[in-house]
Amino acid sequence: MNHQKSEQAYQQAQQYIPGGVNSPVRAFQSVEISPVFVQRAKGSHLWDIDGNEYIDYICSWGPMILGHSHPMMQQGALEAIDAGISFGLPTLREVEMAKIITSAYPAAEMVRMVNSGTEATMSAIRVARGYTGRDKIVKFEGCYHGHSDGLLVKAGSGALTYGVPTSPGVPEDITRHTLVCRYNDIESVKETFSANENQIAAIILEPIAGNMGVIPAKKEFLQQLRELCNKTGAVLIFDEVISGFRVGFGGAAQQYGIFPDMVCFGKIIGAGMPVGAYGGKKEIMEWVSPKGPVYQAGTLSGNPLAMFMGLKQLGYLEQHSEIYQQLEQTGQKLQEGIQTILNRHQLPYQVQRAGSLCCIFFTEKPVLCYDDAMTCDTELFKIYFREMLAQGVLVAPSQFEAMFVSVAHTERDLEQTFVAMDKAFAAVKAAQGN
Numbered sequence: 001m002n003h004q005k006s007e008q009a010y011q012q013a014q015q016y017i018p019g020g021v022n023s024p025v026r027a028f029q030s031v032e033i034s035p036v037f038v039q040r041a042k043g044s045h046l047w048d049i050d051g052n053e054y055i056d057y058i059c060s061w062g063p064m065i066l067g068h069s070h071p072m073m074q075q076g077a078l079e080a081i082d083a084g085i086s087f088g089l090p091t092l093r094e095v096e097m098a099k100i101i102t103s104a105y106p107a108a109e110m111v112r113m114v115n116s117g118t119e120a121t122m123s124a125i126r127v128a129r130g131y132t133g134r135d136k137i138v139k140f141e142g143c144y145h146g147h148s149d150g151l152l153v154k155a156g157s158g159a160l161t162y163g164v165p166t167s168p169g170v171p172e173d174i175t176r177h178t179l180v181c182r183y184n185d186i187e188s189v190k191e192t193f194s195a196n197e198n199q200i201a202a203i204i205l206e207p208i209a210g211n212m213g214v215i216p217a218k219k220e221f222l223q224q225l226r227e228l229c230n231k232t233g234a235v236l237i238f239d240e241v242i243s244g245f246r247v248g249f250g251g252a253a254q255q256y257g258i259f260p261d262m263v264c265f266g267k268i269i270g271a272g273m274p275v276g277a278y279g280g281k282k283e284i285m286e287w288v289s290p291k292g293p294v295y296q297a298g299t300l301s302g303n304p305l306a307m308f309m310g311l312k313q314l315g316y317l318e319q320h321s322e323i324y325q326q327l328e329q330t331g332q333k334l335q336e337g338i339q340t341i342l343n344r345h346q347l348p349y350q351v352q353r354a355g356s357l358c359c360i361f362f363t364e365k366p367v368l369c370y371d372d373a374m375t376c377d378t379e380l381f382k383i384y385f386r387e388m389l390a391q392g393v394l395v396a397p398s399q400f401e402a403m404f405v406s407v408a409h410t411e412r413d414l415e416q417t418f419v420a421m422d423k424a425f426a427a428v429k430a431a432q433g434n
């Protein structure tokens with residue numbers, strides 16, 4: 001594959017943009033090759049500016065659940081643009097968006113639109129602090145909730161990929177309010193609560209972790225967090241930015257049958273446009289300005305064009321619930337195919353999945369928490385990634401991310417993926433000896 005134009009673009013980009021990208025994981029630094037610059041995408045495929053074609057398992061890190069540039073998404077888009085892109089005044093589409101989200105997710109009796117997952121989690125925590133009058137929050141090692149100061153502590157995703165889980169530039173005055181526990185380990189949480197009695201405003205977690213690789217929470221763990229919050233008055237916040245509308249129309253809460261006090265969304269609800277949202281119980285959300293005293297605002301929150309696209313996607317998912325069975329079947333075939341290839345090469349790696357979210361951990365032990373994920377061999381992952389890319393299969397350029405499957409991924413895509421994977425794991429096996 002020729003990547004000359006991408007390489008030139010990357011050189012130029014680095015003159016104007018830190019690291020040449022507008023989000024760190026896109027720089028491919030952890031796999032030590034120049035990133036591909038995208039020309040266009042359609043369905044499950046993506047073309048770079050050198051004309052190379054890929055099967056895309058990044059899917060914009062989750063939003064493109066229907067695949068890229070779905071024909072249905074384009075219907076009416078020009079009329080929506082022609083009607084005006086932003087007004088700074090309320091529109092009916094924002095009410096429609098709030099209605100479809102609250103109907104999908106009963107724990108969200110009310111919802112506020114924002115512009116990213118980061119804004120959603122940052123705002124939800126501020127509201128939980130205002131509502132409880134408490135300052136401390138509990139997060140989990142390896143979970144990533146965006147880049148707001150208080151949450152860049154032992155964070156996953158790019159922070160983990162680049163080995164800076166706790167970022168410079170975040171004052172200790174802020175991080176001292178962030179207590180970090182071990183995912184899937186209720187004892188670590190109980191100890192933290194005992195040591196911080198009546199001081200903890202909220203627990204925030206990804207109910208299906210997707211930022212240290214894919215680690216579904218144990219049901220018992222979520223149940224015990226629910227009970228602990230009931231007992232202590234702490235607000236339970238599910239960060240469903242990845243899992244929301246992905247593992248089911250009701251997200252992980254519906255799948256587990258365990259419901260938070262607040263929830264954060266992003267990605268799928270915007271269909272690729274910059275959209276986030278946070279919601280929760282009415283008694284909590286009524287603390288949000290201008291109804292209540294907790295301030296949160298945004299010039300482009302509920303942007304009419306973004307709402308148009310988000311509503312198209314959510315409306316389609318709501319009317320075509322069979323999509324979730326299709327995604328589960330494709331995800332299962334992917335997982336089984338990967339396992340078959342690993343067995344063939346006698347590689348003891350772990351394949352973990354939640355619906356259409358899948359991950360191969362380059363370690364021989366099941367991965368239940370951050371420490372387990374840290375046993376992965378990222379050097380061997382790098383070989384795997386580069387071999388897959390060379391054969392036209394684009395997976396996330398990091399061991400600590402997920403493969404996303406869309407409804408556009410076909411049997412043929414899977415077959416091509418398995419052929420590429422067979423060669424990639426052969427290269428990994430060969431490198432293991434070195």
Ligand code: KE4
Binds near residue numbers: 061158
């Ligand atoms: P954004 O601010 O990037 O829209 O959302 C932050 C966020 C919040 N919560 C969860 C569970 C998330 O996964 C994210 C963002 N996810 C990463 C990829 N795992 C975004 C990719 C990137 O940073 O470029």
